[in-house]
Amino acid sequence: MLTTDCAFLENELMDVVRLFRQRPQSVLHSFRYENGVFYNDFTVDGESRSFLDQAEIQNELEYKRQERRFAKLALYELLSDKFKETMPWGALTGIRPTKLAYMELESGNDFRPLFEKMRVKKDNIELVARIVESQKGIYEKRDGNTDFFVSLPFCPTKCAYCSFITAPIDKTRAFLEPYLACLEKEIAAAKESVGNLRSVYIGGGTPFALDVPELERVLKATAFIRESCNPTCEYTVEAGRPDVFSEEKLRLLKDYGVTRICINPQTFSDATLATIGRKHTVADFYRAYEMTDKYDFSINIDLIAGLAGERVETFQKGVSLAAKLQADNVTVHCLCLKSGAKLKEETNYLEGEFISDMVGSSREILSSSGYVPYYMYRQKYQAGNNENVGWTKENKACVYNVDVMEETTDNVAVGANAVSKRVRNKTNLITRFASQKDLKTYIENVDTLIAKKRKFFL
Ligand SMILES: C[S@@+](CC[C@H](N)C(=O)[O-])C[C@H]1O[C@@H](n2cnc3c(N)ncnc32)[C@H](O)[C@@H]1O
Ligand code: SF4
Structure with missing residues (x-):
């Protein structure tokens, strides 16, 4: 049409x-x-x-x-x-707002006039200005800067809203042992592609879906990179769903030098959790949080606005409860239903205005609770055309998230469905290398993959 x-x-x-x-x-x-x-x-x-x-x-x-x-x-x-x-980000599509702001700033212009021209709403222009401000000291355009990502696409069960390529671990257990062996090979080979290592991120999926000995294999292999490249760099494990937390796993992470952990309630409503098939309760989240808090990790909490018909008040209450914990980072996502998510087939249309109200109240609550926004990104099909925003306490921003969102840094990514990235800042050239998405094909092709990726980073 x-x-x-x-x-x-x-x-x-x-x-x-x-x-x-x-x-x-x-x-x-x-x-x-x-x-x-x-x-x-x-x-x-x-x-x-x-x-x-x-x-x-x-x-x-x-x-x-x-x-x-x-x-x-x-x-x-x-x-x-x-x-x-009217739309929260006006006519801006297809480019990250902060990237556009940096492009303007780096050409010697204030970014605001362009954003105003593109009909971006005032509060969003302000949000971008705050993010650029809080990225000072982290945002760095230097070729050779590298982040290291390990992909663990396994979950305890599949949540109804999620379209990430992950599988319930009981259905994929047969692949786990060979997968871990491939990861060990890939990680060992990846060392020569790592330049100035800024951060390490083990993500998913749900890394804590693995049992302790399996998790230890991943940590041991990853330690080789971190210890030889930058032993004190930021080290995140996106542990994930509260129902798979245990003292033993947390102690293991501490022993291997992990500095940051994600514990994700998504919502503070048990009714919503049941509807979205998260298979844990709010009480499980608090239990996991208290258990983790003793180990002195930096903690991130993920929330989603727009879940399963939640009212603005339910969401606001959730943000207030999250803020009360005073975790170092809180990330507020807006529901984004892509194909692959079970909820997609059951939902026709999302109330954009509700979501904008939710986003607005999360900004107020988090700002008045001592948080500043430090990164953001938008996705297609995002409820109400809003955005995802990472919030942080002062000096606690996650380097990995800033680097990935601003695309200033190489990303050496290993595992199935991992996307490596090569950034040449001087020419503004970004190239990507995607690994096989499905476990079986990844495992069968790992040797060729290693050779190709080595060439990609040469
Ligand atoms: C890669 S997922 C992994 C997190 C972990 N497996 C968990 O569920 O706790 C990272 C985050 O993306 C967000 N997310 C996942 N599916 C989403 C969706 N359809 N819309 C918006 N955010 C989503 C959730 O907040 C989730 O914690
Ligand atoms: S939201 Fe997290 S736990 Fe749920 S299916 Fe997606 S990656 Fe797995």
């Missing part, structure tokens, strides 16, 4: 259309550029409007960038008028 004579814009214009709950029947777009003027003509459901913008252009890249902005903004304004709806 969208036709444009400007091929490089087709997907991006569709992204703008998808922002809106209501959809036009047809969008026709034509573009021409003459003597420094960008002409964008749109016909939406039979109604035509023309837009005319001027900009100084130095090269082809700049020309495309400007046209992208003008055309998206024009279509956004048209649809916003037609459907009487």
Whole structure:
């Protein structure tokens, strides 16, 4: 239903259309550029409007960038008028807001005028400014900086909203032993690709779905990288669901020098937990939290706004309870239903305004409880077109999250469904290397994978 004579814009214009709950029947777009003027003509459901913008252009890249902005903004304004709806991030799609802000700042401009022009709401412009401020001292564009990621795509059971490629461990146990052997091989081989190591992250899935001896194999192999590259760097284990926590696992993590742990309630409502199939209670979360707190790790708590018909008050209460614990980090996600999530088939439409209210109240509660926002990202299909925000106590920001979101750092990632990243800051070139997604194919191809990845990082 969208036709444009400007091929490089087709997907991006569709992204703008998808922002809106209501959809036009047809969008026709034509573009021409003459003597420094960008002409964008749109016909939406039979109604035509023309837009005319001027900009100084130095090269082809700049020309495309400007046209992208003008055309998206024009279509956004048209649809916003037609459907009487505005979006929290205006016409911004397809680029992380903080990345765009840094691009502007690094060209010597304040980023605010561009954000205002793209109709980003004031509180979101403020959010980006606060994030850039709290990343000072962490954000670093230096080639060779590296983060190390180990993927453990196993979970106790599958949660209904989740589309991550992970599998219940009782169904994949047969793959676990060979998987761990492959990880050991990959980790040993990866050392030569690691430059200036800034952080290590063992994620999932749910790393604590593994039993103690299995977990110890992963920690032992990872210790080789950390100890030989940077023995004091940040070291996170995304332990995960509270129902699989034990003293023995926590002690093991402490023995191997882990510094940061994620314990994720997602919500503080037992009714919601039951609906989303998390198979644990709020009391289980508190038990896991108290158990962990004794070991003096930095703790992160994940929450999700928009779960299973939760009201704004239920969510607010959850954020207040999370803030009361005064964990070092709290991450507020907005529900994002992709294919693969069981809930996707059962949910038609999410109340965007509710989610925006939830997000707004999480900002107030966390700000007044001593937290600052330190990273953010948006995803397609995110409820209410909002964003995920990581909050931190002062000087406790997670380096790994900042590096990954701002894409300033190489990511050497091992395991199935791990995506390695090579960043060349001087030329702004980012290349990715994805491992096989499914366990069996990963295990069968690990030797070739190691060879290819070594080449990728050469
Ligand atoms: C890679 S998951 C792993 C966390 C861990 N397995 C757990 O569930 O506790 C990281 C986080 O992503 C968030 N998440 C997962 N599915 C989501 C969804 N559909 N929408 C929004 N956030 C989601 C959750 O907050 C989760 O804690
Ligand atoms: S939310 Fe976490 S525990 Fe649940 S299925 Fe996804 S990765 Fe696994």
